[in-house]
Amino acid sequence: MAATEFFYTNRPEMVAALVEEIAGLLNEAIAARGQASFLVSGGSSPQAVYDALAERQLDWSKVIVALVDERWVPSDHSASNEDFISRHLLRGPAADATFLTMKTDALNAAEGLTECEARYAALPSHADVCLLGMGGDGHTASLFPHAEGLAAAMAQDSEMRCAVIEAKPSEVTGSHTERMTLTRRYIAAARKRLLLIAGTEKQEVYHLAKACEDSNAMPVSAVLATEIDVYWAP
Numbered sequence: 098m099a100a101t102e103f104f105y106t107n108r109p110e111m112v113a114a115l116v117e118e119i120a121g122l123l124n125e126a127i128a129a130r131g132q133a134s135f136l137v138s139g140g141s142s143p144q145a146v147y148d149a150l151a152e153r154q155l156d157w158s159k160v161i162v163a164l165v166d167e168r169w170v171p172s173d174h175s176a177s178n179e180d181f182i183s184r185h186l187l188r189g190p191a192a193d194a195t196f197l198t199m200k201t202d203a204l205n206a207a208e209g210l211t212e213c214e215a216r217y218a219a220l221p222s223h224a225d226v227c228l229l230g231m232g233g234d235g236h237t238a239s240l241f242p243h244a245e246g247l248a249a250a251m252a253q254d255s256e257m258r259c260a261v262i263e264a265k266p267s268e269v270t271g272s273h274t275e276r277m278t279l280t281r282r283y284i285a286a287a288r289k290r291l292l293l294i295a296g297t298e299k300q301e302v303y304h305l306a307k308a309c310e311d312s313n314a315m316p317v318s319a320v321l322a323t324e325i326d327v328y329w330a331p
């Protein structure tokens with residue numbers, strides 16, 4: 098299995114193509130199974146995708162949007178992915194979607210895992226669309242290199258959909274090292290995985306990750322070994 102590359106000369110063209118693919122996949126899922134499940138990443142790259150997708154006239158009442166990962170911060174915190182998705186995707190027509198979030202009232206992610214996993218039990222075994230990003234350190238979702246909790250999150254026989262990560266502090270993590278994330282196995286179980294990366298630095302990291310055989314050092318490499326559509330623009 099491998100990556101199918103969709104490389105563009107500019108970001109607007111890439112965003113338009115990715116929005117078309119996601120909208121098509123969600124419509125197909127609704128037509129085939131009566132509902133669609135859309136796993137969404139945070140970060141900055143997908144913002145334009147969410148802003149455009151929010152305006153699409155889909156039957157959003159039949160779409161479940163669920164976070165791929167979350168920083169363990171209050172939902173009104175500037176670093177909250179829940180807040181980011183609410184502001185950029187769940188507005189206009191898309192406000193009718195159901196939203197599964199990860200942050201609970203628990204003091205820490207470890208104590209929040211049981212409730213988070215119970216929430217995510219509402220999703221099908223195979224989510225329809227999973228939109229991923231990638232950091233310059235080779236992480237995806239919140240599967241960070243050599244992180245505490247990474248072995249459990251990456252276990253190929255895990256029955257869990259969610260996992261707790263304590264990332265090693267870096268320029269990429271900033272101060273938000275305590276995370277909740279989808280497991281590698283639940284990401285791999287999605288019917289369609291999409292990776293959105295932008296810029297020449299990330300293109301170099303992507304090529305390194307494709308060749309990397311140590312998924313602890315570059316967790317995104319495990320996802321690149323599955324069928325995945327990779328969207329890139331400079």
Ligand SMILES: O=C(O)[C@H](O)[C@@H](O)[C@H](O)[C@H](O)COP(=O)(O)O
Nearest residue numbers: 138139140141142230231232238
């Ligand atoms: O919580 C997060 O930060 C994201 O889910 C994370 O995995 C993101 O996709 C990458 O860090 C890329 O982020 P950028 O798109 O901002 O480079």
